[in-house]
Amino acid sequence: MKKILQGAQVKELDAKHISISGQSSQELMEVAALGFVDWYVAQDQFKEYGVLIFVGAGNNGGDGLAIARILTNQGVQVSVVPCFTDPDKLSLDASANWELLPKSVQLLDFNELKYEGDLVLIDCYLGVGLTGTLRESSIPIIDYINEFSGPVVSVDIPSGLPSETIHQGLAVRADYTVTFAFPKLSLLLPENAEYVGELVLVDIGIEEETSKVFDSNFYYLEEKDIPALHKSFHRFSYKGDYGKILIAGGSPGKMGALILCAKSALRTGTGLVTCHIEDSERDIIQTAVPEAMASWGLIANLEFYDSVGIGPGWGQDGRVHLLTQILEEFKSPVVVDADGLNILARSKELLELVPKNSILTPHIGEFSRLVGPAKNHLERLEMAKEFSVTNELILVLKGANTVISLPDGRQIFNSSGTKYMATGGSGDVLTGMITSYLGQGYEPENAAICGVYHHGLAGELAGAKKRKGLIASDLIEAIPETYNLLDIS
Numbered sequence: 001m002k003k004i005l006q007g008a009q010v011k012e013l014d015a016k017h018i019s020i021s022g023q024s025s026q027e028l029m030e031v032a033a034l035g036f037v038d039w040y041v042a043q044d045q046f047k048e049y050g051v052l053i054f055v056g057a058g059n060n061g062g063d064g065l066a067i068a069r070i071l072t073n074q075g076v077q078v079s080v081v082p083c084f085t086d087p088d089k090l091s092l093d094a095s096a097n098w099e100l101l102p103k104s105v106q107l108l109d110f111n112e113l114k115y116e117g118d119l120v121l122i123d124c125y126l127g128v129g130l131t132g133t134l135r136e137s138s139i140p141i142i143d144y145i146n147e148f149s150g151p152v153v154s155v156d157i158p159s160g161l162p163s164e165t166i167h168q169g170l171a172v173r174a175d176y177t178v179t180f181a182f183p184k185l186s187l188l189l190p191e192n193a194e195y196v197g198e199l200v201l202v203d204i205g206i207e208e209e210t211s212k213v214f215d216s217n218f219y220y221l222e223e224k225d226i227p228a229l230h231k232s233f234h235r236f237s238y239k240g241d242y243g244k245i246l247i248a249g250g251s252p253g254k255m256g257a258l259i260l261c262a263k264s265a266l267r268t269g270t271g272l273v274t275c276h277i278e279d280s281e282r283d284i285i286q287t288a289v290p291e292a293m294a295s296w297g298l299i300a301n302l303e304f305y306d307s308v309g310i311g312p313g314w315g316q317d318g319r320v321h322l323l324t325q326i327l328e329e330f331k332s333p334v335v336v337d338a339d340g341l342n343i344l345a346r347s348k349e350l351l352e353l354v355p356k357n358s359i360l361t362p363h364i365g366e367f368s369r370l371v372g373p374a375k376n377h378l379e380r381l382e383m384a385k386e387f388s389v390t391n392e393l394i395l396v397l398k399g400a401n402t403v404i405s406l407p408d409g410r411q412i413f414n415s416s417g418t419k420y421m422a423t424g425g426s427g428d429v430l431t432g433m434i435t436s437y438l439g440q441g442y443e444p445e446n447a448a449i450c451g452v453y454h455h456g457l458a459g460e461l462a463g464a465k466k467r468k469g470l471i472a473s474d475l476i477e478a479i480p481e482t483y484n485l486l487d488i489s
């Protein structure tokens with residue numbers, strides 16, 4: 001899994017890679033520019049567009065000059081806007097690429113900009129070399145980029161955005177940010193989403209091993225990390241091998257949450273799902289999910305189950321007794337979501353009963369009730385870490401880049417998912433998936449990671465077809481497709 005680097009670490013990593021690989025910094029820049037162009041030319045929405053590249057005096061500008069050359073050689077109409085006064089004062093690698101710029105590339109003076117036709121603006125003005133407050137001279141350039149009528153793609157980082165903190169001042173508001181090698185922390189903070197747009201990570205061949213020495217507890221979860229975490233089952237497997245799970249949830253008027261959770265667990269691969277419900281709701285669950293069984297009253301034989309999921313649509317009134325029974329009698333990790341979390345928030349003494357390595361899945365509102373309000377996401381991350389470490393629990397903080405906090409202090413940012421998942425019931429689907437993996441015998445850490453990643457991937461697959469018409473049931477239907485895509489059997 002890749003580490004998420006901050007500030008100076010990003011530059012140190014480049015330097016370390018250069019010394020280990022024997023590659024020159026100019027060669028690395030070329031790899032980055034080629035990686036960007038590969039992504040760019042694969043974007044159908046830009047097919048008929050020319051490009052306007054804003055380049056600064058540092059290596060981010062150097063990337064832009066290399067991109068200008070490569071795109072020109074591929075037949076794209078390229079214009080470059082040099083955002084510096086003296087070409088003799090460029091960084092070494094930017095200078096080398098300035099010399100290599102084809103004569104056919106049109107150079108445009110920022111103060112006399114006029115252009116025609118459909119253009120994509122590529123922002124290579126400032127990268128991670130930004131220090132301190134933005135200079136006065138940068139303001140009109142960034143203002144211009146932000147007023148540009150066409151799509152804006154920032155290279156490495158939106159110009160003006162610092163690499164590790166929440167930003168409130170002026171910076172480029174990109175539609176896409178194509179960043180190199182390792183994601184920078186600032187690109188993953190929800191407060192910065194308006195600058196970053198859609199985030200794309202381009203590999204430039206820097207080994208994960210090279211980043212190991214850097215002190216960072218933040219990790220970035222990608223598709224390549226997933227297959228090795230899955231358990232595989234043999235030809236003679238029977239339904240018991242795939243887990244017997246219990247889901248305690250649902251209440252009159254909120255049975256949908258439980259239904260989604262149960263269906264999702266079945267599609268994730270669980271052998272046997274039992275829903276623990278109120279007597280009055282038997283017909284609903286048995287009709288909506290015929291594959292699931294139902295139980296009611298006190299839970300007779302908790303030891304029968306391999307995992308337990310608690311909370312979707314459960315309500316809070318009269319549930320404390322049942323929650324206490326589960327937490328006291330079920331000795332293995334459980335999954336707690338929604339009203340299960342709300343009860344824990346109200347009765348904090350119950351936290352001590354939650355089996356170690358259990359997985360709690362709050363969204364930001366539930367987090368605030370359970371752990372406390374935070375003034376921003378960085379503070380929330382710190383609180384999440386402390387909560388996980390202190391209570392020896394796994395905390396899945398849901399959102400655009402869901403963060404999994406582990407009891408050893410690591411925090412893993414998920415890369416899969418889409419904005420179309422912001423729809424009622426998505427979280428119930430996630431609870432079903434994580435409970436399912438836990439029941440299939442996955443280590444709790446892997447159950448949380450696989451659940452979160454596949455859930456996001458299901459969202460991407462369903463979102464590509466349904467866009468804002470996506471509903472939580474579509475996520476469930478897409479779970480099997482995620483197994484096909486990743487070749488998980």
Ligand SMILES: NC(=O)C1=CN([C@@H]2O[C@H](COP(=O)(O)OP(=O)(O)OC[C@H]3O[C@@H](n4cnc5c(N)ncnc54)[C@H](O)[C@@H]3O)[C@@H](O)[C@H]2O)[C@@H](O)CC1
Nearest residue numbers: 014029057058059060126127128129130131133134135156
């Ligand atoms: N070998 C490498 O190190 C690689 C670097 N890469 C690129 O290099 C970038 C980093 O390059 P650099 O370190 O040269 O820095 P940048 O190009 O990010 O920024 C340096 C420029 O920003 C200006 N600047 C700094 N602070 C400012 C402020 N407060 N207001 C206005 N202007 C300011 C400086 O005068 C200088 O012109 C990365 O973001 C990435 O795009 C990529 O080519 C990948 C390989």
Ligand SMILES: Nc1ncnc2c1ncn2[C@@H]1O[C@H](COP(=O)(O)OP(=O)(O)O)[C@@H](O)[C@H]1O
Nearest residue numbers: 363398399400417418419422424425426427428
């Ligand atoms: N903008 C987004 N991008 C990616 N994933 C999202 C986004 N918004 C929500 N999600 C995901 O959808 C799920 C929503 O869960 P939750 O807030 O509990 O919803 P509900 O209570 O309606 O089920 C979470 O897994 C979250 O990570």
Ligand SMILES: [K+]
Nearest residue numbers: 123126157159
């Ligand atoms: K940039």
